Amino acid sequence: MLLAAHRDLRSCPLVGELLARACALACEHCGFTRAMVLTVRGDYLTADGVDLLENPASDLLRRSVLVNPIPLRGWNEESALLRGGGRQGRSAPRSVVAEALSLHHYALGVIAPEDGSALAILVTDRPAGDVVAEDRANVEAFAQITAIALEQVVLRARMQELTSELRFLSGSVLGLVGEMTETPVSIPSHGRHGPIFARFGDSAARPTGGEVAKLLSPREHEIAQLLTRGRSNREIAEVLHLSPDSVKGNVARILRKLDAANRAEAVAKYLTASMAREGR
Numbered sequence: 481m482l483l484a485a486h487r488d489l490r491s492c493p494l495v496g497e498l499l500a501r502a503c504a505l506a507c508e509h510c511g512f513t514r515a516m517v518l519t520v521r522g523d524y525l526t527a528d529g530v531d532l533l534e535n536p537a538s539d540l541l542r543r544s545v546l547v548n549p550i551p552l553r554g555w556n557e558e559s560a561l562l563r564g565g566g567r568q569g570r571s572a573p574r575s576v577v578a579e580a581l582s583l584h585h586y587a588l589g590v591i592a593p594e595d596g597s598a599l600a601i602l603v604t605d606r607p608a609g610d611v612v613a614e615d616r617a618n619v620e621a622f623a624q625i626t627a628i629a630l631e632q633v634v635l636r637a638r639m640q641e642l643t644s645e646l647r648f649l650s651g652s653v654l655g656l657v658g659e660m661t662e663t664p665v666s667i668p669s670h671g672r673h674g675p676i677f678a679r680f681g682d683s684a685a686r687p688t689g690g691e692v693a694k695l696l697s698p699r700e701h702e703i704a705q706l707l708t709r710g711r712s713n714r715e716i717a718e719v720l721h722l723s724p725d726s727v728k729g730n731v732a733r734i735l736r737k738l739d740a741a742n743r744a745e746a747v748a749k750y751l752t753a754s755m756a757r758e759g760r
Contacts, residue, residue: 485505489501489626503516503517503602512619513535513607514606517602520601524550525601558601560573562590585606586611587604587620703734731743
């Protein structure tokens with residue numbers, strides 16, 4: 481019985497749907513006519529975390545708590561359950577939930593993740609018939625499987641969020657790497673007023689010809705010159721008889737030394753500095 485209920489609960493895609501379904505299954509499997517989940521909010525119990533319930537009688541009970549949250553101040557059965565791990569004793573103090581909702585034949589169960597603080601209380605009741613120890617044990621057990629299913633649903637939702645974020649980040653990184661390492665560069669044509677590099681920032685921010693000569697190693701100069709001709713990493717590797725990985729590393733260092741965001745900006749800065757060095 482509990483195993484089937486657990487499978488049913490963990491298949492719910494949302495927490496609110498799971499809690500609403502738990503109320504219906506608690507009535508079905510534990511022999512009660514009404515059930516609801518009261519979430520713990522500081523010193524109060526409230527029903528604001530539960531969707532519309534399938535059972536109209538249960539939902540009417542839920543709405544009354546939604547309007548008037550139940551305080552947990554002082555010593556009461558609910559406080560004892562929340563602090564004691566969910567076991568109801570014969571000498572349990574008064575129930576603030578039973579008093580607030582005029583319940584007479586009820587049983588409570590704490591919904592608490594393993595090694596975690598209590599999140600909610602499962603409340604069940606029926607209009608007549610004594611509630612015996614077996615009834616209470618059934619409700620407590622049902623509250624425990626609800627907590628397990630709740631953890632699984634929350635974990636699944638978090639994993640889906642992380643998967644989406646990782647896919648987005650992977651796509652962004654791959655796009656950036658492709659732009660930096662493999663995309664051939666097209667150099668702006670010369671106009672009457674010289675090369676057009678305005679989109680790469682103010683000229684004062686660009687390194688001078690002498691600075692570029694000192695910043696780059698001879699090998700990096702060779703690679704930078706090939707970059708200005710629009711060569712890809714693979715083509716540069718073939719010309720200089722280097723491995724593609726070696727070229728990729730050199731290109732990355734060139735971008736870093738020239739403070740360039742991509743290959744196109746690096747080429748623009750390199751050409752501008754080279755022309756300044758040659759006195760053009």
